[in-house]
Amino acid sequence: MDRAQLVKEARRSIRKGSKSFAAASRLFDRETRERVWLLYAWCRACDDIADEQDHGHAIGPVRLGTRLSPEDRLATIRTLTELAMAGETTGTPAFDALGQLMREVPLTAAMVDDVLAGFALDAADWRPRCEADMLRYCYHVAGAVGVMMAAVMGVSPDDDDTLDRACDLGIAFQIANIVRDVWEDDAQGRCYLPVEWLVEADIPPGEVTKPHYRGALVPMIARACALARDYEASARIGAARLAFRQRWAVLSAANIYGGIAREVERLGAHAWDHRVHTTRAEKLAHVWSAWNEAQAGNQNDPDRMAGGGPESAAEPAGTAPRPALSRRELREMGLRK
Structure with missing residues (x-):
């Protein structure tokens, strides 16, 4: 083609x-x-x-002996x-x-390899034992994609701080997926919440979706959502450095996915009665809100473009708040494994 x-x-x-x-x-x-x-x-x-x-949808029954x-x-x-x-x-x-x-665009083999590492974790039936493990998984399956997205939008491969913050948005998205899909993942024999969290909540392995454990699951989900907010806040700082239309698109996605995590947290024990999603009207509201946010950023530093612009137009790299574990730290965890 x-x-x-x-x-x-x-x-x-x-x-x-x-x-x-x-x-x-x-x-x-x-x-x-x-x-x-x-x-x-x-x-x-x-x-x-x-x-x-x-x-993302089942392809129907697979004949015996044909499943890879x-x-x-x-x-x-x-x-x-x-x-x-x-x-x-x-x-x-x-x-x-x-x-x-x-x-x-200047995508690198390392960027691609970091995404493939996420599929390797799933192929190995890997499960996170601690919070850092969960974040490492989120990095490989979504944060690394955020880095590639930033490169697609023109962020320089040398602009590490902006790439880090693009990664942070992917991590926030994946945490939202994890808290929303607890029931669906369990049906597939998967759980991406840290084992240590489950132990602290006295939830036995494989029983995370049992009705009598919903109350114990709620604080755990709130803890994950707090992490997602930290990573989303970091990502918004990086988004402010993009060209207007790119900034608008990124902030729209952040609002939509952030809204999913916030709704799961708000629903508490009822979050899994049905799959949380955003309606068309809600998406439009998120896009409109993002337009206002993007406009405000444009007025503050109208000359700042992706990967460039005057140094004074953005907060100096590394001075703005960052989540506990950075892209570099999460990647190095995988290399050590």
């Missing part, structure tokens, strides 16, 4: 796979929007191969990704989209 065809397929993928991200992507300028779609398509395809799904092992699915993801990074045609539009994207 040529670029136009890859973009068309990627647009179809994001509209099918995530209404929230599809809505936020429309706020970018055309070039950035198309590149965001290309990146999404690759991430979505990797996720679907890992979980044997189609855009988690290790084989991971090998498929790695092989197709490596071919795409090498500039080869894979025959799979979503992976060819990554190859196209790498020819257009």
Whole structure:
């Protein structure tokens, strides 16, 4: 496929796979929007191969003997990704989209490897033992994608502080997913809440969704949501350094996903009676709020652009509040493992 065809397929993928991200992507300028779609398509395809799904949905019963092992699915993801990074045609539009994207923006092999490490954790049936483990998982499955998104938006590979804050937004998003999807994950035999937290709450392994443990689960979820707020606050500082339309899109996504975590926390023990989601009206309200936030930032430093602009236009790197564990620390944890 040529670029136009890859973009068309990627647009179809994001509209099918995530209404929230599809809505936020429309706020970018055309070039950035198309590149965001290309990146999404690759991430979505990797996720679907890992979980044997189609855009996050079950693909129907799999015949006995045809299901691939988690290790084989991971090998498929790695092989197709490596071919795409090498500039080869894979025959799979979503992976060819990554190859196209790498020819257009300064994505690095390390950035891609950090995302693939998240799929490796799931393939190994890995579970977080402590809070740092949970954050490390969030880094690989979402924070590392945030770093790639920042590169797509033009943030320089040398602008470590802004890349760190892009990573922080991905981590905040993933924590929101974890607290919302406790019941769904449990049905798949998964739990991404730290074992140490469960022990402290006297919740036995594998029983996190039992009705009589809901009361004990609520403070744990509030603790996770507090972490998400810290990472989201850090990310908003990085968003202020982007060009206006990019800032608007990023803040819209932050408002939408932050709203999910806040709603889960507000509902308490009833958070899992049904899957928490944002309505169309709520999404529009979040986008409007983000427009006002982005406008305010534009008035404060109108010349500041992604990866550039006068030094006085943004808070000096490293001086603004940061969450407890940074991108670098979380990545090094994975390397030590």
